[in-house]
Amino acid sequence: MRAAHSPSSSPSPPPSSSSSPSPEAPGEGTPVPSRSVLAVTATATAVALMNYTAPMLTLPAMADAFGTPSSAQAWLLNGTPLGLAVLLLVAGALADAHGRRRVFLLGTLALGVTTALGALADSTVLFTAARIAQGAASAAVLAGSLGLLADAYPSGRDRIRATGIWGASVSGGIALGPLLAGLIGLLDWRLAYGALGAAAVVTAAVGARRLTPPHPRPGHATPRPGDTAPQPEHAAPRSGHAAPQPGRTTPRPDLAGATALALALGALLTALTLGRDGWLRPAVGALLLAAAALTVLFLLVERRAADPMIDLGLLRKPAFRASVLGALFTGLAVIGLFSVVPALLQRGAGLAPLSTAWLFLLWSGTAFVVALQARRLAGRLSAPYQLALGFALSAAGVLLLLGTLGSPGTLNSPGLPWPRLIAGLLVAGAGSGLLNAALPRLAVDSVPPERAAMGSGANNTARYIGSAAGVALALALSAAGPDAPLLASAGLAAAGAVLSVAGSPRR
Secondary structure (H helix, E strand, O other): OOOOOOOOOOOOOOOOOOOOOOOOOOOOOOOOOHHHHHHHHHHHHHHHHHHHHOHHHHHHHHHHHHOOOHHHOHHHHHHHHHHHHHHHHHHHHHHHHHOHHHHHHHHHHHHHHHHHHHHOOOOHHHHHHHHHHHHHHHHHHHHHHHHHHHHHOOOHHHHHHHHHHHHHHHHHHHHHHHHHHHHHOOOOHHHHHHHHHHHHHHHHHHHHHHOOOOOOOOOOOOOOOOOOOOOOOOOOOOOOOOOOOOOOOOOOOOHHHHHHHHHHHHHHHHHHHHHHHOOOOHHHHHHHHHHHHHHHHHHHHHHHOOOOOOOHHHHHOHHHHHHHHHHHHHHHHHHHHHHHHHHHHHHHOOOOHHHHHHHHHHHHHHHHHHHHHHHHHOOOOOHHHHHHHHHHHHHHHHHHOOOOOOOOOOOOOOOOOHHHHHHHHHHHHHHHHHHHHHHHHHHHHOOOHHHHHHHHHHHHHHHHHHHHHHHHHHHHHHHHOOHHHHHHHHHHHHHHHHHHHOOOOOO
């Protein structure tokens, strides 16, 4: 792909009435009303994140039902982030080439089907396989949704507001997933996944109606995949997909890169999972070396690919680098830790699942509210510095939690240090909300407009690589006590704050 200007700094001029319109991807027309795009994409994203976070509350019940040993429980949480991390960039490339609406709707439908199948699983292996498939479907939802928003809101305050609402839907999904699982789990944890599957299918059906674009104007042929695109290079992309470069065929998904990334991430997660039983074991060292070697292979494949998953040259741009590093450390320091906090509260503090869900809502609900209000910072603080502030608050909140997760008690018992626990969850939630609002804004502003789906894919890939590694690391460190993953999270958040602002302007 080619590097170009940021849409927020110098948007491409729309073609005049005498110019040929940019060609459409198969089955695509002109854009639908912006509010419909925002409503449908935010709803689908929230459902995807609810599905992502539901196992945080159902982990103990699932482990009992499947007979999953402690050393393998990370896989019950890591199936979805693994599928997301591996396929987000592929989904972004498919969305750019074949239509963001199409990829988004197929992903939403597939999410519903695979979530319902997960409810029927009867073993750790089958449930993990279903979760990986759900991650792949969620990849299409997330990559397509931000690409659609980038087209519906080209730049300015409207884009800041839209990406802020989208970021709030991420926080809202994270908040509601465990609460839904806790409430429905009082009957049967499987019912929670059946309900989420139905919600995704309904969202796909509504999206198919609300996002159906008008037919292309007469006299303008719709190209097929593989056709060259002779339109002017300045023509603005339309209808939720990229306008191909002149003289180039439709780009193909980088399956070699995706395979190398999948193998690298699989080796890393297995090493972190086995590390719980001893970090100096030969198998752990061999897997870490394999992960490093496969990562190098992935980078080599990307350098030589005709249509790479990610343009490595963009990493020289401070904004894009801040987007990727901010997302990676959000996964490592924030999502990874808070994915296991509910289980630590249930096992260490002896809280019931529903009580844990209400406590977790303090963190995730605060994140939702702050993400909605974060747009007020847009004119005062650049997105990289907003990331740094989010990381700082997250680290402060996590440090307040030290000594709270292993204290036995109930919601009506003084056994837990309640003031410190509640304050820590609220402060960390505010930091998470700032991160969730800044990341989507930075993702679409740091790449050329015709590759907005790639930008969102790269951002979310880094987030879920970090999340998968963070979950495995937190569970492994929890064997040494609940404070160990908290200290690791605070240190990683501090590193994320420094790396996010390196070379970035303050405003």
